[in-house]
Amino acid sequence: MNSTTSQRLSAITISSVQKLAFLLPLLLLFACEQDTKTTTETKCYQLEAGTHLPRLFAHEEGVSMSFVTSEGNLSTLNYHPRISTIDAFPAHSMRSDSTWFVNWADFPSSRYFKDKKGHTGQFSHWLQYSADGTYDYDIYAATEHYQQESPFKLHQDTVAAEHGFLSSATLPSGGLQVTWLDGRYTKQNQGAGAGAEDDHGHGHGGGAMTLRTKALSDSASVELDHRVCDCCNTATVATDSLIIVAYRDRSEHEIRDISYVTKPTNGNEWSTPKTVHADNWEINGCPVNGPALAANDAGNIAVVWYTAPRDRAQINFARYHPTQGNFTTPITLDDQIPLGRVDLQIAADGTAYATGLTTKEGTDDAFLTLWTIAPNGTVAREDLTTTSAARSSGFPKIALFQDKLYWTRTVVGAEKGQQFVEVCWR
Numbered sequence: 001m002n003s004t005t006s007q008r009l010s011a012i013t014i015s016s017v018q019k020l021a022f023l024l025p026l027l028l029l030f031a032c033e034q035d036t037k038t039t040t041e042t043k044c045y046q047l048e049a050g051t052h053l054p055r056l057f058a059h060e061e062g063v064s065m066s067f068v069t070s071e072g073n074l075s076t077l078n079y080h081p082r083i084s085t086i087d088a089f090p091a092h093s094m095r096s097d098s099t100w101f102v103n104w105a106d107f108p109s110s111r112y113f114k115d116k117k118g119h120t121g122q123f124s125h126w127l128q129y130s131a132d133g134t135y136d137y138d139i140y141a142a143t144e145h146y147q148q149e150s151p152f153k154l155h156q157d158t159v160a161a162e163h164g165f166l167s168s169a170t171l172p173s174g175g176l177q178v179t180w181l182d183g184r185y186t187k188q189n190q191g192a193g194a195g196a197e198d199d200h201g202h203g204h205g206g207g208a209m210t211l212r213t214k215a216l217s218d219s220a221s222v223e224l225d226h227r228v229c230d231c232c233n234t235a236t237v238a239t240d241s242l243i244i245v246a247y248r249d250r251s252e253h254e255i256r257d258i259s260y261v262t263k264p265t266n267g268n269e270w271s272t273p274k275t276v277h278a279d280n281w282e283i284n285g286c287p288v289n290g291p292a293l294a295a296n297d298a299g300n301i302a303v304v305w306y307t308a309p310r311d312r313a314q315i316n317f318a319r320y321h322p323t324q325g326n327f328t329t330p331i332t333l334d335d336q337i338p339l340g341r342v343d344l345q346i347a348a349d350g351t352a353y354a355t356g357l358t359t360k361e362g363t364d365d366a367f368l369t370l371w372t373i374a375p376n377g378t379v380a381r382e383d384l385t386t387t388s389a390a391r392s393s394g395f396p397k398i399a400l401f402q403d404k405l406y407w408t409r410t411v412v413g414a415e416k417g418q419q420f421v422e423v424c425w426r
Contacts, residue, residue: 044422053107101135110125124144154166167236169237178213208228209227260327339359341395390412
Protein backbone atom coordinates (compact mmCIF):
# COMPACT_ATOMS: atom_id res chain seq x y z
CA MET A 1 0.00 0.00 0.00
CA ASN A 2 2.88 2.40 0.79
CA SER A 3 4.86 3.96 -2.04
CA THR A 4 8.60 3.35 -2.13
CA THR A 5 10.57 5.97 -0.26
CA SER A 6 12.98 7.86 -2.51
CA GLN A 7 16.31 8.75 -0.98
CA ARG A 8 17.80 11.98 -2.19
CA LEU A 9 21.30 13.02 -1.28
CA SER A 10 22.26 16.65 -1.22
CA ALA A 11 25.35 17.91 -3.04
CA ILE A 12 28.47 16.31 -1.71
CA THR A 13 31.83 17.92 -1.51
CA ILE A 14 35.04 16.06 -2.11
CA SER A 15 35.81 16.18 1.58
CA SER A 16 32.58 14.26 2.33
CA VAL A 17 33.50 11.12 0.34
CA GLN A 18 34.59 9.22 3.42
CA LYS A 19 31.31 10.04 5.18
CA LEU A 20 29.39 8.88 2.12
CA ALA A 21 31.26 5.58 2.07
CA PHE A 22 30.16 5.01 5.63
CA LEU A 23 26.53 6.08 5.16
CA LEU A 24 25.78 4.45 1.80
CA PRO A 25 25.23 0.88 3.12
CA LEU A 26 22.84 2.21 5.76
CA LEU A 27 20.92 4.22 3.18
CA LEU A 28 20.60 1.23 0.88
CA LEU A 29 19.38 -0.94 3.75
CA PHE A 30 16.74 1.64 4.66
CA ALA A 31 15.56 1.85 1.05
CA CYS A 32 15.28 -1.95 0.79
CA GLU A 33 13.19 -2.08 3.96
CA GLN A 34 10.82 0.47 2.47
CA ASP A 35 10.51 -1.61 -0.71
CA THR A 36 9.17 -4.59 1.25
CA LYS A 37 5.97 -2.73 2.17
CA THR A 38 3.74 -3.66 -0.74
CA THR A 39 0.01 -3.82 -1.42
CA THR A 40 -1.74 -6.88 0.02
CA GLU A 41 -2.18 -9.40 -2.76
CA THR A 42 -5.70 -10.53 -3.63
CA LYS A 43 -6.09 -14.18 -4.58
CA CYS A 44 -9.14 -15.46 -6.46
CA TYR A 45 -10.33 -18.93 -7.40
CA GLN A 46 -13.06 -19.70 -9.91
CA LEU A 47 -15.22 -22.82 -9.78
CA GLU A 48 -16.52 -24.64 -12.85
CA ALA A 49 -19.44 -23.44 -14.98
CA GLY A 50 -22.85 -24.27 -13.55
CA THR A 51 -21.98 -23.31 -9.97
CA HIS A 52 -23.78 -20.46 -8.21
CA LEU A 53 -25.38 -19.24 -4.96
CA PRO A 54 -22.34 -19.37 -2.63
CA ARG A 55 -22.33 -18.77 1.12
CA LEU A 56 -19.33 -18.35 3.44
CA PHE A 57 -19.05 -19.47 7.07
CA ALA A 58 -16.07 -18.84 9.36
CA HIS A 59 -15.24 -21.49 11.96
CA GLU A 60 -12.28 -22.40 14.17
CA GLU A 61 -10.36 -24.07 11.33
CA GLY A 62 -10.90 -21.48 8.60
CA VAL A 63 -13.60 -20.34 6.19
CA SER A 64 -15.92 -22.84 4.51
CA MET A 65 -18.16 -22.34 1.52
CA SER A 66 -21.37 -23.93 0.32
CA PHE A 67 -22.69 -23.51 -3.21
CA VAL A 68 -25.19 -25.02 -5.62
CA THR A 69 -24.60 -26.80 -8.91
CA SER A 70 -27.52 -26.86 -11.34
CA GLU A 71 -27.97 -29.17 -14.31
CA GLY A 72 -31.43 -28.97 -15.82
CA ASN A 73 -33.88 -29.64 -12.97
CA LEU A 74 -31.23 -31.32 -10.82
CA SER A 75 -29.76 -29.20 -8.02
CA THR A 76 -26.82 -30.29 -5.88
CA LEU A 77 -25.74 -28.69 -2.61
CA ASN A 78 -21.93 -28.71 -2.32
CA TYR A 79 -19.61 -27.87 0.55
CA HIS A 80 -15.92 -27.06 0.77
CA PRO A 81 -14.58 -27.16 4.35
CA ARG A 82 -11.67 -24.73 3.90
CA ILE A 83 -11.18 -22.09 1.21
CA SER A 84 -7.41 -22.29 1.82
CA THR A 85 -7.38 -25.75 0.18
CA ILE A 86 -10.01 -25.12 -2.48
CA ASP A 87 -7.53 -25.60 -5.34
CA ALA A 88 -6.22 -28.90 -3.93
CA PHE A 89 -9.31 -30.83 -2.83
CA PRO A 90 -12.75 -31.17 -4.43
CA ALA A 91 -15.93 -30.05 -2.70
CA HIS A 92 -18.24 -32.55 -1.00
CA SER A 93 -21.68 -33.15 -2.53
CA MET A 94 -24.03 -32.97 0.44
CA ARG A 95 -27.50 -33.45 -1.08
CA SER A 96 -29.03 -33.56 -4.54
CA ASP A 97 -32.60 -33.55 -5.86
CA SER A 98 -34.79 -32.49 -8.76
CA THR A 99 -37.72 -31.40 -6.57
CA TRP A 100 -36.08 -28.48 -4.79
CA PHE A 101 -37.08 -24.84 -4.94
CA VAL A 102 -33.96 -22.82 -5.76
CA ASN A 103 -33.84 -19.20 -6.84
CA TRP A 104 -31.45 -16.26 -6.71
CA ALA A 105 -32.54 -15.09 -3.23
CA ASP A 106 -33.67 -18.26 -1.41
CA PHE A 107 -31.38 -21.26 -1.73
CA PRO A 108 -29.74 -24.14 0.18
CA SER A 109 -26.80 -23.88 2.58
CA SER A 110 -24.38 -26.11 4.45
CA ARG A 111 -22.23 -25.18 7.42
CA TYR A 112 -19.98 -26.63 10.13
CA PHE A 113 -21.15 -26.52 13.75
CA LYS A 114 -20.66 -28.13 17.15
CA ASP A 115 -23.53 -29.60 19.14
CA LYS A 116 -24.01 -29.16 22.88
CA LYS A 117 -21.81 -32.19 23.56
CA GLY A 118 -18.94 -30.68 21.59
CA HIS A 119 -19.30 -33.06 18.65
CA THR A 120 -18.57 -31.51 15.29
CA GLY A 121 -21.16 -31.86 12.59
CA GLN A 122 -22.61 -30.46 9.42
CA PHE A 123 -25.92 -28.63 9.15
CA SER A 124 -27.48 -28.50 5.69
CA HIS A 125 -30.81 -27.08 4.62
CA TRP A 126 -32.78 -27.03 1.39
CA LEU A 127 -36.27 -26.15 0.15
CA GLN A 128 -38.49 -29.06 -0.86
CA TYR A 129 -41.67 -28.56 -2.87
CA SER A 130 -44.78 -29.58 -0.92
CA ALA A 131 -47.44 -28.90 -3.59
CA ASP A 132 -47.86 -27.57 -7.12
CA GLY A 133 -47.79 -23.85 -6.26
CA THR A 134 -44.69 -21.91 -7.26
CA TYR A 135 -44.00 -20.95 -3.65
CA ASP A 136 -45.34 -24.05 -1.91
CA TYR A 137 -42.23 -25.46 -0.28
CA ASP A 138 -40.97 -26.64 3.11
CA ILE A 139 -37.57 -26.27 4.76
CA TYR A 140 -35.81 -29.59 5.15
CA ALA A 141 -32.55 -30.04 7.01
CA ALA A 142 -30.04 -32.67 8.08
CA THR A 143 -27.38 -32.69 10.76
CA GLU A 144 -24.58 -35.01 9.79
CA HIS A 145 -21.79 -36.10 12.07
CA TYR A 146 -19.92 -39.22 11.06
CA GLN A 147 -22.57 -40.47 8.68
CA GLN A 148 -25.42 -39.09 6.61
CA GLU A 149 -28.54 -38.82 8.75
CA SER A 150 -32.19 -38.79 7.75
CA PRO A 151 -33.51 -35.35 6.78
CA PHE A 152 -36.28 -33.72 8.80
CA LYS A 153 -38.72 -30.88 8.24
CA LEU A 154 -37.67 -27.85 10.26
CA HIS A 155 -41.22 -26.63 11.00
CA GLN A 156 -44.20 -28.59 12.29
CA ASP A 157 -47.10 -27.19 10.26
CA THR A 158 -48.47 -29.11 7.29
CA VAL A 159 -49.69 -26.14 5.24
CA ALA A 160 -48.52 -26.17 1.61
CA ALA A 161 -47.11 -22.63 1.62
CA GLU A 162 -43.86 -20.73 1.45
CA HIS A 163 -41.25 -21.49 4.13
CA GLY A 164 -37.77 -20.16 3.48
CA PHE A 165 -35.11 -17.45 3.78
CA LEU A 166 -33.38 -19.32 6.59
CA SER A 167 -30.54 -17.79 8.59
CA SER A 168 -28.51 -19.48 11.31
CA ALA A 169 -26.03 -18.67 14.07
CA THR A 170 -23.80 -20.86 16.21
CA LEU A 171 -24.69 -20.77 19.91
CA PRO A 172 -21.97 -20.35 22.57
CA SER A 173 -23.05 -23.52 24.37
CA GLY A 174 -23.24 -25.50 21.14
CA GLY A 175 -25.87 -26.00 18.48
CA LEU A 176 -27.50 -23.53 16.13
CA GLN A 177 -30.23 -20.93 16.28
CA VAL A 178 -32.23 -21.03 13.03
CA THR A 179 -34.74 -18.43 11.81
CA TRP A 180 -37.02 -18.42 8.78
CA LEU A 181 -40.05 -16.87 7.09
CA ASP A 182 -43.12 -19.04 7.64
CA GLY A 183 -46.18 -18.81 5.40
CA ARG A 184 -48.49 -21.18 7.29
CA TYR A 185 -51.18 -18.46 7.53
CA THR A 186 -50.91 -17.18 3.98
CA LYS A 187 -53.35 -19.82 2.69
CA GLN A 188 -56.03 -18.87 5.24
CA ASN A 189 -58.43 -15.95 5.00
CA GLN A 190 -57.58 -14.87 8.52
CA GLY A 191 -54.67 -13.76 10.68
CA ALA A 192 -52.52 -10.65 10.81
CA GLY A 193 -55.48 -8.50 9.70
CA ALA A 194 -54.85 -9.33 6.05
CA GLY A 195 -57.66 -9.84 3.57
CA ALA A 196 -58.01 -12.43 0.82
CA GLU A 197 -56.53 -9.98 -1.65
CA ASP A 198 -53.28 -9.88 0.34
CA ASP A 199 -51.13 -12.03 -1.94
CA HIS A 200 -47.78 -10.23 -1.43
CA GLY A 201 -46.93 -10.59 -5.10
CA HIS A 202 -46.87 -14.39 -4.81
CA GLY A 203 -50.51 -14.96 -5.70
CA HIS A 204 -51.35 -16.96 -2.57
CA GLY A 205 -53.99 -14.87 -0.76
CA GLY A 206 -54.86 -15.22 2.93
CA GLY A 207 -52.96 -14.01 5.98
CA ALA A 208 -49.52 -12.51 6.26
CA MET A 209 -46.07 -14.04 6.30
CA THR A 210 -44.69 -14.69 9.80
CA LEU A 211 -41.23 -14.95 11.35
CA ARG A 212 -40.26 -18.01 13.40
CA THR A 213 -37.14 -19.25 15.15
CA LYS A 214 -35.86 -22.19 17.21
CA ALA A 215 -32.70 -23.70 18.58
CA LEU A 216 -31.97 -26.64 16.33
CA SER A 217 -32.31 -29.03 19.28
CA ASP A 218 -35.77 -27.69 20.21
CA SER A 219 -38.85 -29.65 19.19
CA ALA A 220 -41.00 -26.59 18.45
CA SER A 221 -40.42 -23.13 17.02
CA VAL A 222 -41.49 -19.74 18.36
CA GLU A 223 -43.28 -17.04 16.40
CA LEU A 224 -41.39 -13.74 16.66
CA ASP A 225 -43.57 -11.51 14.47
CA HIS A 226 -47.01 -12.20 12.98
CA ARG A 227 -46.71 -9.89 9.95
CA VAL A 228 -43.45 -9.48 8.05
CA CYS A 229 -42.23 -8.87 4.50
CA ASP A 230 -42.66 -11.96 2.36
CA CYS A 231 -39.36 -12.60 0.61
CA CYS A 232 -36.53 -10.66 2.25
CA ASN A 233 -33.77 -12.66 3.87
CA THR A 234 -33.59 -12.94 7.65
CA ALA A 235 -30.42 -12.47 9.75
CA THR A 236 -29.45 -14.14 13.03
CA VAL A 237 -26.42 -13.74 15.33
CA ALA A 238 -25.59 -14.94 18.84
CA THR A 239 -23.09 -13.73 21.43
CA ASP A 240 -22.33 -14.97 24.94
CA SER A 241 -25.13 -12.75 26.26
CA LEU A 242 -27.59 -12.07 23.43
CA ILE A 243 -29.34 -13.65 20.44
CA ILE A 244 -30.69 -11.16 17.93
CA VAL A 245 -32.77 -11.63 14.79
CA ALA A 246 -33.23 -8.88 12.17
CA TYR A 247 -35.71 -8.89 9.30
CA ARG A 248 -37.80 -6.65 7.06
CA ASP A 249 -41.05 -5.88 8.83
CA ARG A 250 -44.40 -4.99 7.26
CA SER A 251 -46.99 -2.69 8.80
CA GLU A 252 -50.69 -2.49 8.00
CA HIS A 253 -49.85 0.61 5.91
CA GLU A 254 -47.10 -1.19 3.94
CA ILE A 255 -44.18 0.43 5.75
CA ARG A 256 -41.38 -2.11 5.35
CA ASP A 257 -38.53 -1.05 7.64
CA ILE A 258 -35.98 -3.29 9.37
CA SER A 259 -37.01 -4.64 12.77
CA TYR A 260 -35.30 -6.88 15.31
CA VAL A 261 -36.04 -9.07 18.32
CA THR A 262 -33.68 -10.22 21.06
CA LYS A 263 -33.37 -12.89 23.71
CA PRO A 264 -30.77 -13.43 26.44
CA THR A 265 -28.60 -16.30 25.26
CA ASN A 266 -29.38 -18.30 28.37
CA GLY A 267 -32.93 -17.02 28.70
CA ASN A 268 -36.31 -18.10 27.39
CA GLU A 269 -38.26 -14.93 26.58
CA TRP A 270 -38.02 -13.08 23.29
CA SER A 271 -38.54 -9.33 23.21
CA THR A 272 -41.30 -7.65 21.26
CA PRO A 273 -40.20 -6.35 17.84
CA LYS A 274 -38.43 -3.01 17.66
CA THR A 275 -37.49 -0.92 14.62
CA VAL A 276 -33.79 -0.49 13.87
CA HIS A 277 -34.50 2.95 12.43
CA ALA A 278 -37.72 4.61 11.25
CA ASP A 279 -36.90 4.86 7.54
CA ASN A 280 -40.64 4.92 6.76
CA TRP A 281 -40.21 3.10 3.46
CA GLU A 282 -43.67 2.56 2.03
CA ILE A 283 -43.73 -0.06 -0.71
CA ASN A 284 -46.57 -2.30 -1.84
CA GLY A 285 -44.42 -5.33 -2.74
CA CYS A 286 -41.44 -7.15 -1.36
CA PRO A 287 -38.08 -5.63 -2.44
CA VAL A 288 -36.19 -8.94 -1.91
CA ASN A 289 -33.50 -7.09 0.06
CA GLY A 290 -33.12 -8.10 3.69
CA PRO A 291 -30.62 -6.99 6.37
CA ALA A 292 -27.30 -8.46 7.45
CA LEU A 293 -26.17 -8.81 11.07
CA ALA A 294 -22.70 -9.46 12.45
CA ALA A 295 -21.18 -9.99 15.90
CA ASN A 296 -17.69 -10.64 17.26
CA ASP A 297 -16.46 -12.55 20.30
CA ALA A 298 -16.42 -9.36 22.38
CA GLY A 299 -20.17 -9.02 21.93
CA ASN A 300 -20.15 -6.14 19.44
CA ILE A 301 -23.20 -6.31 17.14
CA ALA A 302 -24.03 -4.29 14.04
CA VAL A 303 -26.53 -4.27 11.19
CA VAL A 304 -26.46 -3.09 7.57
CA TRP A 305 -29.52 -2.75 5.37
CA TYR A 306 -30.98 -1.40 2.14
CA THR A 307 -33.90 1.05 2.14
CA ALA A 308 -35.53 3.48 -0.28
CA PRO A 309 -37.93 5.92 1.41
CA ARG A 310 -39.42 8.43 -1.04
CA ASP A 311 -37.59 6.55 -3.83
CA ARG A 312 -34.18 7.50 -2.37
CA ALA A 313 -32.25 4.25 -2.35
CA GLN A 314 -29.54 3.94 0.28
CA ILE A 315 -27.47 1.50 2.28
CA ASN A 316 -27.28 2.21 6.02
CA PHE A 317 -25.20 0.88 8.90
CA ALA A 318 -25.77 0.97 12.67
CA ARG A 319 -24.23 -0.54 15.79
CA TYR A 320 -26.16 -2.10 18.65
CA HIS A 321 -26.02 -0.32 22.02
CA PRO A 322 -26.26 -3.13 24.62
CA THR A 323 -27.02 -1.00 27.67
CA GLN A 324 -29.79 0.91 25.91
CA GLY A 325 -31.05 -2.12 24.01
CA ASN A 326 -31.31 -0.34 20.67
CA PHE A 327 -29.33 0.58 17.58
CA THR A 328 -27.46 3.85 17.23
CA THR A 329 -28.26 6.53 14.65
CA PRO A 330 -27.40 5.02 11.26
CA ILE A 331 -24.51 5.96 9.02
CA THR A 332 -25.42 6.21 5.34
CA LEU A 333 -22.83 4.25 3.39
CA ASP A 334 -24.25 4.94 -0.08
CA ASP A 335 -27.14 7.02 -1.42
CA GLN A 336 -26.24 7.02 -5.12
CA ILE A 337 -28.87 4.50 -6.27
CA PRO A 338 -27.33 1.35 -4.73
CA LEU A 339 -28.89 -2.05 -5.35
CA GLY A 340 -28.41 -3.42 -1.81
CA ARG A 341 -27.81 -7.19 -1.37
CA VAL A 342 -25.72 -6.47 1.70
CA ASP A 343 -23.48 -8.51 3.97
CA LEU A 344 -21.51 -7.70 7.13
CA GLN A 345 -18.67 -8.90 9.38
CA ILE A 346 -17.05 -7.45 12.53
CA ALA A 347 -13.38 -7.92 13.38
CA ALA A 348 -12.05 -8.53 16.89
CA ASP A 349 -11.16 -4.84 17.32
CA GLY A 350 -14.70 -3.74 16.44
CA THR A 351 -13.96 -2.69 12.87
CA ALA A 352 -16.94 -3.52 10.66
CA TYR A 353 -16.74 -4.65 7.04
CA ALA A 354 -19.91 -4.17 5.01
CA THR A 355 -20.53 -5.03 1.37
CA GLY A 356 -23.30 -4.23 -1.07
CA LEU A 357 -23.98 -3.76 -4.75
CA THR A 358 -23.66 -0.17 -5.97
CA THR A 359 -24.02 1.65 -9.28
CA LYS A 360 -22.29 4.51 -11.06
CA GLU A 361 -23.52 6.97 -13.64
CA GLY A 362 -22.55 6.14 -17.20
CA THR A 363 -22.32 2.34 -16.87
CA ASP A 364 -24.74 -0.58 -16.70
CA ASP A 365 -22.32 -2.52 -14.50
CA ALA A 366 -22.80 -2.91 -10.80
CA PHE A 367 -19.95 -2.89 -8.29
CA LEU A 368 -19.29 -5.07 -5.27
CA THR A 369 -18.38 -2.32 -2.82
CA LEU A 370 -16.64 -2.72 0.53
CA TRP A 371 -17.04 -0.21 3.35
CA THR A 372 -14.67 -0.39 6.31
CA ILE A 373 -16.25 1.28 9.35
CA ALA A 374 -13.88 2.00 12.22
CA PRO A 375 -15.13 1.92 15.83
CA ASN A 376 -14.99 5.74 15.86
CA GLY A 377 -17.36 5.91 12.87
CA THR A 378 -14.95 6.82 10.09
CA VAL A 379 -15.70 5.06 6.82
CA ALA A 380 -13.39 3.98 4.00
CA ARG A 381 -14.85 2.84 0.68
CA GLU A 382 -13.43 0.48 -1.96
CA ASP A 383 -14.89 -1.21 -5.03
CA LEU A 384 -13.72 -4.83 -4.88
CA THR A 385 -14.84 -5.76 -8.40
CA THR A 386 -17.34 -5.05 -11.14
CA THR A 387 -20.30 -7.40 -11.36
CA SER A 388 -23.72 -7.73 -12.94
CA ALA A 389 -26.84 -6.01 -11.65
CA ALA A 390 -28.92 -8.99 -12.81
CA ARG A 391 -30.72 -11.07 -10.22
CA SER A 392 -28.73 -14.08 -11.35
CA SER A 393 -25.60 -12.50 -9.84
CA GLY A 394 -27.17 -13.26 -6.48
CA PHE A 395 -26.09 -12.03 -3.06
CA PRO A 396 -22.31 -11.69 -2.58
CA LYS A 397 -21.09 -12.91 0.82
CA ILE A 398 -18.08 -12.10 3.02
CA ALA A 399 -16.26 -13.70 5.94
CA LEU A 400 -13.34 -12.90 8.26
CA PHE A 401 -10.76 -15.33 9.54
CA GLN A 402 -7.65 -14.26 11.42
CA ASP A 403 -6.26 -11.36 9.37
CA LYS A 404 -7.94 -12.17 6.06
CA LEU A 405 -11.11 -10.95 4.39
CA TYR A 406 -12.93 -13.39 2.09
CA TRP A 407 -15.65 -12.60 -0.44
CA THR A 408 -17.58 -14.69 -2.93
CA ARG A 409 -20.10 -14.05 -5.68
CA THR A 410 -21.81 -15.58 -8.70
CA VAL A 411 -20.30 -14.43 -11.99
CA VAL A 412 -23.01 -14.29 -14.64
CA GLY A 413 -22.25 -16.15 -17.88
CA ALA A 414 -23.11 -15.16 -21.44
CA GLU A 415 -25.78 -17.87 -21.49
CA LYS A 416 -27.86 -19.69 -18.88
CA GLY A 417 -25.82 -22.40 -17.20
CA GLN A 418 -22.47 -20.69 -17.85
CA GLN A 419 -22.42 -18.82 -14.54
CA PHE A 420 -19.77 -19.74 -11.97
CA VAL A 421 -18.71 -19.04 -8.40
CA GLU A 422 -15.68 -16.91 -7.68
CA VAL A 423 -14.13 -16.67 -4.22
CA CYS A 424 -11.37 -14.20 -3.30
CA TRP A 425 -9.34 -13.37 -0.21
CA ARG A 426 -6.57 -11.10 0.96
